[in-house]
Amino acid sequence: MxxxxxxxxxxxxxxxxxxxxxxxxxxxxxxxxxxxxxxxxxxxxxxxxxxxxxxxxxxxxxxxxxxxxxxxxxxxxxxxxxxxxxxxxxxxxxxxxxxxxxxxxxxxxxxxxxxxxxxxxxxxxxxxxxxxxxxxxxxxxxxxxxxxxxxxxxxxxxxxxxxxxxxxxxxxxxxxxxxxxxxxxxxxxxxxxxxxxxxxxxxxxxxxxxxxxxxxxxxxxxxxxxxxxxxxxxxxxxxxxxxxxxxxxxxxxxxxxxxxxxxxxxxxxxDKTRILKVRSVMRKPSYTALPSDHPKTLLEKLESGNLEFCYVTDDDNKFLGYVTTEQLKRSKAKSLERLVTEDNTVINRNAYLKDIWKNLSDATFEVAVLDGKKRLRGVISNDDIINVLAD
Ligand SMILES: Nc1ncnc2c1ncn2[C@@H]1O[C@H](COP(=O)(O)OP(=O)(O)OP(=O)(O)O)[C@@H](O)[C@H]1O
Ligand SMILES: [Mg+2]
Structure with missing residues (x-):
């Protein structure tokens, strides 16, 4: 509480x-x-x-x-x-x-x-x-x-x-x-x-x-x-x-x-590089889905928001993975549950920017930021870091 x-x-x-x-x-x-x-x-x-x-x-x-x-x-x-x-x-x-x-x-x-x-x-x-x-x-x-x-x-x-x-x-x-x-x-x-x-x-x-x-x-x-x-x-x-x-x-x-x-x-x-942690730079995800969401409705939402993918969490905001718009287009599944892809690139929100910067440059999408209980707290991309670190 x-x-x-x-x-x-x-x-x-x-x-x-x-x-x-x-x-x-x-x-x-x-x-x-x-x-x-x-x-x-x-x-x-x-x-x-x-x-x-x-x-x-x-x-x-x-x-x-x-x-x-x-x-x-x-x-x-x-x-x-x-x-x-x-x-x-x-x-x-x-x-x-x-x-x-x-x-x-x-x-x-x-x-x-x-x-x-x-x-x-x-x-x-x-x-x-x-x-x-x-x-x-x-x-x-x-x-x-x-x-x-x-x-x-x-x-x-x-x-x-x-x-x-x-x-x-x-x-x-x-x-x-x-x-x-x-x-x-x-x-x-x-x-x-x-x-x-x-x-x-x-x-x-x-x-x-x-x-x-x-x-x-x-x-x-x-x-x-x-x-x-x-x-x-x-x-x-x-x-x-x-x-x-x-x-x-x-x-x-x-x-x-x-x-x-x-x-x-x-x-x-x-001294930004020494003190900034992911939690203080991350953004709110533009959209997150629940496993119970209908794939078709979700696809419409993502397309209308011009999003290529979104993260999926359970009712307690626990991180489950992601689904892509491409995937939703191809699939005929009635439930989202089976479409969720696990994601291993996640970052803990207490990591320092300087320690994760390199990992981020390989990522295709913005990366999910989790807390100690594996709940989704935000997203971060390489651009976010560059914007903050650059003067
Ligand atoms: N009980 C009080 N009676 C009269 N003036 C007070 C009282 N408490 C605080 N002040 C005054 O209010 C102003 C703000 O004080 P406050 O203690 O909130 O500042 P602060 O930002 O916590 O400062 P510090 O970093 O020194 O602790 C000061 O001018 C202080 O003297
Ligand atoms: Mg004080």
Whole structure:
């Protein structure tokens, strides 16, 4: 299970109520936030923010210090109230949640990982990870089982009885992550979780997060101020500046169509070949078929879309193979099932572009991109890569 989030015209202003009222009327003008602050004394931390985060997406918010990233994530978690606008999570407006509902939401459906770990220093690893279940009064046996499982997921088995002070920064952050995973949340919020770590450890942690993301259906909102990290991890990225979203899109969108000079400067130092993964460059397939589709109807669809072939998946989006238009023309079969050709050129979405570039140049069609569960997540062709890598 994973969450769908819709952010509609969200603004968050900090200040005295009378000042906030006054500032609200300035949100839709072209006054800069610093000017609004000068005039009214408030801080506008989020201003008219609009975007959608899809279920199971790894969505990254990037921006310089003070641009409003943490404010957004805290509002998503119900810790700040929107001054104006809505956040709708699976159809439920966060503004309509009463305290009881908010508490359940925070305890059971969403978890947060912080930059400075936030571990309880007098408790060992196991007890730290058990903590969220303990406050929900889950019985001892069950919470230990679940905590051990989460500890294993982050690669800390064997360290259950160590105290936080005996762990390195990377290990502490793993404990933080295990604690966030222990209640199996549908939404995971990560606020600069790796910013305090050394570059090499940071890279390991990023890779582990991507693998973890592949094994579970879960929406992840990840905050960073590092564009390289944003592009390595994010399927889509929102770049914030002075409380506003400047651009939102895939890394490919950013490279191909930077919204303005600010974005251009922001991405100037990104080493594309080293950080870009297939998941951040792939496209949605133009059409996918189900085995139950009728070959004749499918042929009409493909021809009308001018497509030479399409990929076939089952009801759970599990990848089965492809059928070509030629094949459909020749065949008299009543069901698609037997026409599906297996495909061995598929690529995992966490592969680096530099490692798959060569394979792709031999492919006739765009290649299917799968996740760890062999589900079809996108397609990619050599042209996509060339477009992104070329300046
Ligand atoms: N509770 C609060 N009360 C008053 N001002 C606040 C509050 N929380 C945040 N702010 C202000 O809102 C602005 C945005 O802060 P926020 O923490 O969201 O930025 P950020 O992008 O997370 O920055 P960083 O990278 O430094 O963590 C800042 O000017 C900050 O001082
Ligand atoms: Mg912050």
């Amino acid at each position: 994973s969450k769908h989030i819709k952010v509609e015209n969200l603004s968050v202003i900090f200040g005295k109520p009378s000042q906030v009222e006054q500032a609200k009327s300035m949100l839709d003008t072209d006054m800069h936030v610093s000017e609004i602050m000068e005039k009214t004394g408030v801080t506008v931390a989020n201003r008219n923010v609009n975007f959608e985060i899809y279920p199971d997406e790894l969505f990254v918010i990037v921006g310089l210090s003070g641009s409003g990233k943490s404010t957004f994530i805290r509002t998503l978690n119900g810790l700040n109230k929107p001054t104006r606008g809505d956040i709708i999570i699976d159809g439920e407006n966060i503004n309509d949640m009463d305290n009881m509902r908010l508490r359940t939401f925070r305890r059971k459906e969403v978890s947060m990982v912080f930059q400075h770990f936030g571990l309880l220093s007098h408790r060992n690893v196991l007890e730290n990870v058990e903590y969220p279940l303990e406050i929900q009064h889950v019985d001892k046996k069950e919470r230990t089982e679940k905590a051990l499982e989460a500890i294993k997921q982050v690669g800390l088995d064997g360290w259950e009885h160590h105290m936080p002070s005996q762990l390195s920064g990377g290990m502490k952050q793993r404990v933080g992550l295990a604690r966030a995973l222990v209640n199996n949340p549908e939404l995971l919020l990560m606020d600069e979780p790796y910013s305090a770590l050394d570059p090499l450890i940071r890279r390991d942690m990023q890779n582990e997060l991507l693998n973890l993301d592949d094994s579970f259906d879960r929406t992840i909102v990840f905050i960073t101020h590092d564009m390289n990290e944003a592009f390595r991890l994010g399927e889509r990225i929102a770049l914030m500046r002075d409380a506003e979203v400047v651009q939102i899109g895939t890394p490919k969108d950013f490279f191909e169509n930077p919204a303005n000079d600010y974005v251009r400067d922001f991405i100037a130092d990104v």
